[in-house]
Amino acid sequence: MDYDFAAIEQKWQTWWHAEGVYRVQEDTSKPKCYVLDMFPYPSGAGLHVGHPLGYIATDIYSRFKRHTGHCVLHPMGFDAFGLPAEQYAIETGQHPATTTEKNIATFTEQLRRIGFDYDWSRQVRTSDPQYYRWTQWIFCRLFDHYFDPGEGRAKPIQALDAKFARQGGPDFSADQYQTMTHEDREKVLMGYRLAYLDYADVNWCEALGTVLANDEVKDGLSERGGHPVVRKKMRQWFLRITAYADRLLASLEELEWPPALKEMQRNWIGRSEGASCLFRTADGQHSLEIFTTRPDTLFGATFMVLAPEHPLVIALTTADQQQAVSAYLAYAGSRSERDRMAETKTVTGVFSGSYVLHPLTENLLPVWIADYVLAGYGTGAIMAVPSDDNRDYAFAQHFNLPVIDVIDRTENPAAAREDKTVGVLQNSGFLNGMRIPQAIEAAIQELERLNIGTRQVNYRLRDAGFSRQRYWGEPFPVVYRNGVPEILPDSQLPLTLPEVSSYRPTGDGLSPVASARNWVHLGEGLERETDTMPGYAGSSWYWLRYMDPENNSAPFSTAKEQYWGQVDLYVGGAEHAVGHLMYSRCWSHFLFDLGLVSQPEPFKRMVNQGMIQGRSSLVYRIEGSNTFVSAGIRDQYPCTALHVDISLVEDDQLNLEGFQAWREEYREAEFILEDGVYRCGTEVEKMSKRWYNVVNPDDVCNRYGADTLRIYEMFLGPLDQPKPWDTRGIDGSFRFLKKVWRLYFPRDENQAINDLAPTVQEWKTLHKAIAKVRSDIDRLAFNTAVSALMVCVNELTSFKTNKRAILEPLSVLIAPFAPHIAEELWHSLGHRDSVVHAPYPVADPSWLEEETFEYPVSVNGKLRDKVVLPLAMGKEEVETEVLRREAVLRWLDGKPPKRVVVVPGKIVNVVV
């Protein structure tokens, strides 16, 4: 009987499905384990072999946890709202729901073939009204709450409303608030809600009549059509994620995430401590607020710089500078973000004509305008300290502005200009002689005493834009009554998407939803919001829905949430390092404040799987001809490398007829061969249709089976490293499974499995593998776990092991990696239940005890003695141990040896 993977895999996948072996039921008698994959966007292209890598890893991990007595939740779903489906709808007129449905079916079928242990009954889809009902529900809660900085958590907006009515607010009294109109009160509260409306720039393309996402804009032109794109203010929804900045930063500490990922999140939040400071203009008309992390260098400020977009630019420009400033603003406005980033070396700017007073020295400081200061960070204005900031220094040099050296670095000449810790203050009045950290403190205290500045923490993090002018997303459960937004009562959720006749943008900047007139207009002065939520809305809480996907009265039940708690292991791509993970953490913190989840942090342990790269094949065309030269001899000709479809290449040799048939232009192609064949060059690069190097998992499953695919993907290398796919290497994994098969179904009938007692060697081999595989799975080192299994199977093969006592635990040992063959083997041993729930074998330490070895000891090249020592003993320990032996000492005559050479496991050489 041969290893017929196709029949085996088909058989057990059907059986698992029929038996419901992967159905998860909360079981309080067991410890829980929640293993999660980032759910995919169901694109039309289907999967390539890179996609399942992370899924295979979580599958092995979750199966292992199930074998070791955990109640495991390992769900899968689809992030089904998004742009590609909408684009496709625009082009074909098909409803995005239809194409999405079709794509999901393809994905599901591809995933099923690989034999994952997902509980498909818990599947979620973000575009399902029964799911987005609760996304809308959470949005309503965000709208209904504000962040109380005193308590550091979200509270109901009614509490703030009551507080304002009782004690007034920042710039109004209680009486004033009470007498405000409803509209005005709402305006005030809008400044606090966690989901709020504000005006912000969007990428507006007049020609297309639509708003574009950032990645649809290239160099100021629309990616499709190349029409000009301008910034335009529009009223949009935002999430006040900045309110949670401190908490999101602090709780990063407790997470078992890759250090790089945590660092990216830290940088994204970009917390910096410093001070704000007010500079009055010389005419006393205005004051300019700046933020600095170096208040200690206040005496070194010799000029001020405003961002071109700063609101005071107009007011501070004097008549005689009017022209120069207008010209500069026009120039700055014409430069895209990209231009600005690209040429950071060029110094540009213009003098406004105005001066401010230095708050401490009363000196006059000129106010300049330059685009190296960004409107979006801090206050959009800085005090320039050329002595301690490289950009300020370059600017001062270029425009010949004064420099006051305020830091004495003689103690540490190597210190950089912007070094924040090294040096002593000079030329700085009362700060003179202080070290930098001390001076920062003193300066802040002085600013606060003079009431012109205050200690301040600044963040790079911006509030998240939450509006999209698109069709295929969650509708906002919002109605405008005379322009004032109100959320729908929970009983009216879900608010489903209206049917529209066209998915094309309306041309006036509104979402296609706006064309559903009856849906939008509810009566006099009563209109629905026509924007939809962005792609990340549905993915910001989906892991919670898996816990209780059928719930019709709440997003999830408290009891189920308390059982499943945090995600124990989350695996996904690093491309979501800041977006999805930041939003999800924020929503989770918010739900925690509401008492809906038991921990603020959603994902305890996180791993980014590395990308599987493609191995492209290249052919070399001699320039100006249709002749192709083999890779080994291409240096003899001037030629260009061209990508060729890897399906036309076998073992790096080109299928010549196939190549000629591939493209019309190659029909007449001629070839210069080497050794009678055409060899292709290879290149490792991203797996992409563009390079014709995509390997489809279905093809691998057809040829080798899902178990081989799983083993090979894990064997390729560490989970988190990028690694090239090389189909030629897959034979090793396939051979491994065939060897496993032969242990259970030997060719020789006399070798049939029996109940004899295994030998010591057999036990040792098995238990060594158990110990190694268990610890490797724990640290997600699946590549070495597979190696350990290979060693084990190789040894058992050489022992011709056919003992049930070894082979039974072996089938379970292999089960997480190759579940189909394991299930077949398990049943072949007479079991009727599924191997999926079999207890994982435990390593017996008595079989792992160290072996000993009898070391021959040679003194000056002559064999003199023998000592018995553990084989695994270190070289030096052996040495010490040998020299301690009386018998050896006798041969040394008490003299210290010149040299002792231990060849571990072989001999000890002593040279006197």
Place this chain on the structure above:
RNA sequence: GCCGGAGUGGCGGAACUGGUAGACGCGCUGGAUUCAAAAUCCAGUAAUGGCAACAUUGUGUGGGUUCGAGUCCCACCUCCGGUACCA
């Protein structure tokens, strides 16, 4: 520039806290089996020298710590990923 991570055979990669470098797999070489091939099995495979036992050199480069360094420290080079006029 800054922040992460990594440089090990022909290739992918092992070596988990300093202790036999190159596990495991691919490829390659030789052999067995076969009419032949595929498949399978056995042996070998870092380099150099040697028939061999073995010796010497070897983990990007140069130093250092240590009885002992791929692993730790310092300096540098290269590659990958992220990020940036962030005041």
